Amino acid sequence: MKRIKIFDTTLRDGEQAPGCSMDFAEKMELALALERLGVDVIEAGFAISSPGDFESVEAIAKAVTNCTVASLARCTRKDIDVAYDAVKEAAHPRIHVFLATSPTHMEYKLRMTEQQVLDTISTMVAYAKTKLDDVEFSAEDATRSDREFLAKALTAAVKAGATTINIPDTVGYAVPHEMGDLIRYLMENVEGLKDVDVSVHCHNDLGLAVANSLEALRAGATQVETSVCGLGERAGNAALEEVVMALSTRKDAMPYYCQVDTTRIFPTSRLVYSILGVQAPLNKPIVGANAFAHEAGIHQHGVLANRQTYEIMTPESVGVNTSKMVLGKHSGRHAVEDRLNDLGYTLDAEEMDKLFARFKALSDRKKAITDADLEALVLHRGMDTGAPYTLDRFTANAGNYVSCSAVVRLKHNGEQLEAVALGDGPIDAAFNAVDIIVKAPEHRLEDYSIQTISEGKDAQGEAMVKLRAGDRTVTGRGLSTDVLEASLIAYINGMNKLL
C-alpha cells in the first residue's frame, strides 16, 4: 500500500468561489476541523490577495500544528515574500507558487514567451527556496499545455528545488485516460520527478475531477488536491470525501491509503455547509441526506436482511450520526468533556466553562443530548463573543387571524434596546424589530433555512440566514431548541457581520 497525501484547498480555491466567502472566525474553525480530519496540507489562502487573507493565513499557520500550512503565490518576489511572511510561523510551512504553461494563458494572460516562462520558474522557485525548504510549484492549465514544453517547465521547477510538483487541470478539461497518460509521460520525461511529490489538482467542470485524480494516482501521483464538498472555482474541485472514500472502500482496486480519519468526514462537511448557509444536495455522494437512505421496498428488504446487499460502506464509517443517546441532565462536566474529546475536540478551560453552561441550558430543554447536539454546541461556541448586538429576550404573537407582532430586546454595550414590529409571520416580525433596533442598512434577506440537528420534537434547530447589502453577502447562524429563537440568533449574527 502506498501512502497518498491529501492537500486540501477548501480555504483557498473553495473560498474564492462565488457565494463561498468566509469570515476570519469561520476560516479558523474550518482550519481546525481540517486538522482534526487529518489532511496532510491545508492551503489556507492566497496571502497577497487582501489584508484579510493575509491575516487569516497567518493565524491558521500559528494555530495548526499537525499539518503543513501553505499559502498560494504568483511567480513574483512580492507574492513570495508575502506568502512567506504569512506562513513562516507554522510548524510545517509551505509556499505554493504557480505560473501558467499553456499557449492561451502565456499569450493572452501572461504575455510571456516560452523562454520567459522557463526563466521565471527557475528564478522564482529558487527564490522561494531561499525562504523555505517546502516549495510547491503548479503549472497552471497544465492539461492544455504542450507536453514537451510542460516537461521543460517542470524540469526547471524541480532543478530550482521544488519539493512538490502540481499538475492542475485548471479548467476541468481532461478525461481520465488522458490524465493518466500525461502523468506517465511526465514521470518519464521530467528529470528528478520521481524524487519529489507529484500532485494533481482537478476541476469538476465535466464531473470528472475525482476520476481524473484517481487515474493520476494510478499513474504515479502521490498527492491529490481536494476540497470538502468539492467547493472551488466554477463546478469546483475533486471532493475530498469522494476521493478518500473511494480509496478506503476500494483498497482492493487501488493500493493507496491516506491518513484522513473518515469518521470526521460528515461532521466536517456539515461545518462547511453550515458556514456557507446551504444544505448538501440530497444525492451528494457520501454526505448528502440520501447517500445512505434506502427507500425502495426491495432495497429496504435487502438491507434489513444484510446491509451489504445495497451498501458498499456504512454511515458510521463516514461519521454519520446514528444518534444514540449519550448525555443528559445529570451528566457531569467530566462526562461532557470526555465525549468531546472522543469526538475530536479539545477545549481550553474557559471555553469548556462556557460550553458546559450551554450544555446545562440545553439539557433543561431537551432530554437526550446526542453527539450531533454536542457537536452543534461546539460549532456555535463563541459566535456572539465580542458581537455588538446579542439577543436578550423576545416575545412573539402569531396566528392565522391576527397580524403577527414581535417584541425583541437586544443587549448592546451593556444597554438594553427594545423594539416592537409587525410582520408576515412571527419570524418576519422579529426580524423587523431587530432592523429597528440596529438601524439596519438597506439589505435583502436572500435565503433563510432551518434544519434539525437530531431527531424528536425537542430537537435543536439550526437556522441560517443569508443577507445581502449592495455587493456584500453575509451568512448568520443560530442554534436553539426553539425555531424562532434560532432564527433570531442567526439574523442578529448576520446583522452583526453586516454592520
Ligand SMILES: [Zn+2]
Ligand atoms: Zn483550482
